[in-house]
Amino acid sequence: MDTQSPESNLSIPLEPGLYIVATPIGNLGDITLRAVDILRRCDRVACEDTRVTGKLLKHLGISRPLHRYDDHAPPRAREQLVGAMRSEAVALVSDAGTPLVSDPGYRLARDAREAGIAVTTLPGPCAAIAGLTLSGLPNDRFLFAGFLPAKEKARADVLVELGSIDATLVFYETGPRLLKSLWAIGELPGDREVAVARELTKLHEECRTGSAAELAEYYEAHPPKGEIVLLVGPPGEAAPTGDPDQLLREALETLKPSQAAAQVAKATGLDRKALYARAMELKAG
């Protein structure tokens, strides 16, 4: 392990290049020694919002030129920044957490690598990983999928696409959209354990687990504030499978075609409309 303290490096200039620096997601004590060292010694800091990063640097007692950057910047602006990395150490930070994880930086890192610039990463806080560790959900296989789409159909399509994967799914979420996402997750086949990890590393950190329906009921009564990671456990052992026709026939013994289609869609993950059409055929004989 390299145990050099940040102070011991202060007089040594940094090698030119791009330094990808993770910063706290709430608790400022989570900044790493190495992040402080690089932020102190870099020539400039590229950041999403100069006010947010300015506050962090002020808290750390650091003053460096700040340069606003996001991946939507015109290619010319990125070229200039990559050009500067030939002679300068440029630190890239996002508003919080690990740059590039649902945050700007991918294009910059890609272009820097293509230009033969040295790229160094300084790992640190990341809400997805913090949520995963807190949730108690299986983490031997997990899939980070960023934010779910806001539109109902697109959200349902993504969930159908990911729903059969044998891994814990990790999403970033916002308070106003949480209930809709939980309802949509409740439609996935199999018994899923779900976790809502909120305000991680902050004063009101909480992590609630349960079924999607239980969590939806709770958050309907207690509208969630702050930042959220939503985690969905892998499909349970009890995920029902079987011949859809057989399942529909059984369901039609007690349910209307629309209800039978909904039940079998939930159990199998198959398309509800197609199942409804088939249920009508079976009922007609």
Ligand code: SAM
């Ligand atoms: N790059 C960041 C990272 O490494 O975590 C994520 C940036 S993304 C634009 C912001 C989202 O991350 C928030 O909407 C929320 O879903 C999640 N997030 C960030 N900080 C969080 C926190 N303290 N607690 C829970 N979720 C958080």
